[in-house]
Amino acid sequence: MKIYIIDDDIDIVGALTASLEAAGYEVGSQYEEEDLVEKIGRFNPDLIILDVMFPGDPGAGFRMARTIRHQDRLSRIPIIMLSAVNREGDFLCKFSSRDIDEVYLPVTEFVEKPVDPAVLIAKIKKLTA
Amino acid sequence: MITLRVLAVDDEPGMLSGIERVLDGYRTVVEEIEGEVEFRVETAETGEKALAAIEASPPDLLLLDYKLPDIDGLEVLARLAPDSRDMLAIFITAYASIDTAVTATKRGAYDFLAKPFAPADLKYVIRKASTRLLLARRARELEAEKKRVRFEFIRVLGHELKAPIGAVAGNLYLLRDRVMGDEVEKYGPVVERSLKRLEQMRKLIGDLLDMTRIESGEKKRTLEEIDLVEAARSALEAAGLEAEKLQLTLDLKGPDRLPLEADATEMAMIFNNLVSNAVKYNQPGGKVTVELEKTDEETLIRVSDTGIGMSPQGVEKLFGEFVRLKDSRTREILGSGLGLSILKRVTELYGGKVEVESELDKGSTFTVRLPRGQ
Numbered sequence: 001m002k003i004y005i006i007d008d009d010i011d012i013v014g015a016l017t018a019s020l021e022a023a024g025y026e027v028g029s030q031y032e033e034e035d036l037v038e039k040i041g042r043f044n045p046d047l048i049i050l051d052v053m054f055p056g057d058p059g060a061g062f063r064m065a066r067t068i069r070h071q072d073r074l075s076r077i078p079i080i081m082l083s084a085v086n087r088e089g090d091f092l093c094k095f096s097s098r099d100i101d102e103v104y105l106p107v108t109e110f111v112e113k114p115v116d117p118a119v120l121i122a123k124i125k126k127l128t129a
Numbered sequence: 130m131i132t133l134r135v136l137a138v139d140d141e142p143g144m145l146s147g148i149e150r151v152l153d154g155y156r157t158v159v160e161e162i163e164g165e166v167e168f169r170v171e172t173a174e175t176g177e178k179a180l181a182a183i184e185a186s187p188p189d190l191l192l193l194d195y196k197l198p199d200i201d202g203l204e205v206l207a208r209l210a211p212d213s214r215d216m217l218a219i220f221i222t223a224y225a226s227i228d229t230a231v232t233a234t235k236r237g238a239y240d241f242l243a244k245p246f247a248p249a250d251l252k253y254v255i256r257k258a259s260t261r262l263l264l265a266r267r268a269r270e271l272e273a274e275k276k277r278v279r280f281e282f283i284r285v286l287g288h289e290l291k292a293p294i295g296a297v298a299g300n301l302y303l304l305r306d307r308v309m310g311d312e313v314e315k316y317g318p319v320v321e322r323s324l325k326r327l328e329q330m331r332k333l334i335g336d337l338l339d340m341t342r343i344e345s346g347e348k349k350r351t352l353e354e355i356d357l358v359e360a361a362r363s364a365l366e367a368a369g370l371e372a373e374k375l376q377l378t379l380d381l382k383g384p385d386r387l388p389l390e391a392d393a394t395e396m397a398m399i400f401n402n403l404v405s406n407a408v409k410y411n412q413p414g415g416k417v418t419v420e421l422e423k424t425d426e427e428t429l430i431r432v433s434d435t436g437i438g439m440s441p442q443g444v445e446k447l448f449g450e451f452v453r454l455k456d457s458r459t460r461e462i463l464g465s466g467l468g469l470s471i472l473k474r475v476t477e478l479y480g481g482k483v484e485v486e487s488e489l490d491k492g493s494t495f496t497v498r499l500p501r502g503q
Contacts, residue, residue, distance in 0.1 A: 022309075
């Protein structure tokens with residue numbers, strides 16, 4: 001089973017990779033938006049873990065989710081949005097509730113950072129079953 | 130070009146057509162907002178019609194006659210919704226009594242125009258009201274913009290404070306779950322990284338407090354003669370450990386002593402920010418040079434490094450809050466994202482400015498220019 005992580009934080013990517021690999025997953029990752037579709041396509045993951053805020057662009061994760069969803073080849077890969085951006089607080093004031101719909105934020109699951117890897121792995125299992 | 134809509138309310142057709150002739154399509158420059166304004170005139174013959182027109186689509190300016198066939202001008206003013214305050218009313222009356230004037234003012238009229246009036250009088254009053262209206266709107270826009278910027282700052286700050294928590298928690302989970310086996314030594318790098326992230330968080334909170342103090346003007350400043358050479362030396366010493374890890378050469382050029390009337394903590398902020406950046410973004414075996422110079426006009430602090438440098442686009446964004454130029458070369462370098470923003474603010478306290486020259490993969494030079502007599 002292959003998991004792909006997109007997050008600009010080197011420590012988050014490092015810790016997640018170690019936890020997921022210990023649980024038996026094959027893990028790939030990238031830190032920025034560049035060549036998103038090509039890199040995901042090459043790795044061919046079963047699930048994607050995606051951050052929201054990237055340097056200089058607090059909403060880049062949303063855009064990346066849409067990009068992934070609009071690719072025929074990638075559109076069925078489940079996406080877990082994993083971010084320190086808080087859904088109840090930040091979303092409603094900054095991004096408004098329309099942002100969590102299928103068009104604007106087409107992700108499968110939203111998980112707030114930090115997350116216990118055990119909880120994350122349970123979600124991954126459910127989404128990839 | 131700003132278009133302002135004027136609603137003229139009068140029961141005399143001749144009066145309305147006169148106002149239309151003078152004002153409709155009239156253009157003028159409002160110097161206070163550096164903008165050209167064009168007027169469009171709409172008309173109403175009765176008080177009720179005026180109220181209906183205002184309700185349907187509020188004009189910017191209201192030219193309101195006192196004597197109307199149904200309800201009078203004062204009644205119209207009284208019945209205007211309180212949220213129509215973005216519209217300015219000019220009260221027209223042939224019976225200029227103090228009582229009417231006082232009542233009209235109480236009910237929100239901004240100005241008066243006595244009948245009969247010449248086209249020039251009308252234009253004068255309209256120009257005055259437009260200036261007032263547009264200045265008030267501009268002030269409201271600035272206020273809203275300030276609130277938005279503040280909110281954006283706090284939102285990003287929240288994220289920046291949460292990021293290290295996520296990183297440290299992620300690393301602690303690795304330890305809890307013995308992800309790398311049972312040997313403690315294996316977790317050394319993970320522990321080191323965690324400590325670094327906590328240090329970064331501490332630095333961010335410190336920088337934030339510094340910045341807030343400077344911004345609020347609450348920071349206590351003690352201006353006294355301090356030696357910039359001494360200040361530079363302290364900053365270089367503070368960066369010594371980090372510099373050693375990268376095997377950097379640190380150099381200080383300039384006179385033996387360079388006195389300046391300044392606040393010691395502010396000068397420390399300037400030097401520490403510049404030197405720690407020059408060290409952090411350097412390449413192994415590189416060089417950091419601090420140069421001090423005094424000319425007739427100014428005092429110069431120049432810090433150059435032989436580091437990774439920046440692209441012109443990077444330089445452009447550099448002084449924004451929480452701007453950290455992340456790419457494959459800088460990913461592991463930690464910072465609060467507020468350092469240069471603080472540097473700029475402190476420099477501005479002295480009427481000075483910060484200049485940057487940078488070349489990708491060659492290095493950067495930051496020059497702080499402090500004018501004399503500050």
